[in-house]
Amino acid sequence: EDQVTQSPEALRLQEGESSSLNCSYTVSGLRGLFWYRQDPGKGPEFLFTLYSAGEEKEKERLKATLTKKESFLHITAPKPEDSATYLCAVQGGNAGNMLTFGGGTRLMVKP
């Protein structure tokens, strides 16, 4: 059974204070690891897909990295508008087309 654990559950940062969110996973044959951003009252918004260990992707202040056991979402010099819940999900080789989600990290960036 695929499992995803995200940490911390909540993170408070000052504007400009860089940090990282963690997504640990166990999966049988990783097909893809996905990062989403979710604002209150809205649906998850796609950020990145990572397919293999060593892969990295960047978008503005966000950078996602992947190893064989975990993924990190690095946030460089965050701004208040980066405040949101960040979700990680995996698609395993035995899961068909289904995703397994972690519980999310709620990020709050104070000005």
Place this chain on the structure above:
Amino acid sequence: IAGITQAPTSQILAAGRRMTLRCTQDMRHNAMYWYRQDLGLGLRLIHYSNTAGTTGKGEVPDGYSVSRANTDDFPLTLASAVPSQTSVYFCASRKQGAADTQYFGPGTRLTVL
């Protein structure tokens, strides 16, 4: 604007009533999904459809049914709603591919009293 629409945005429903949540996508994606999101439990898959005419059960299918008569629409029906089905429901779609991204709709907030 291409994407996924869901209706209604929110609904308060008496227990025992029948309710259909609507989902439409205009991206011509083959696969569609229904999730529920509950505090502390994250997103859990209810039902899915890999292509029009086929459906499958996810992690929490009991009390829900779906149909996929065409590519664009994927309604979720609660035959007899119960308070434990109070949740936020998200529809998602994905184009065919080994690990293509799932895109989510805006959600329906359902309260069953």
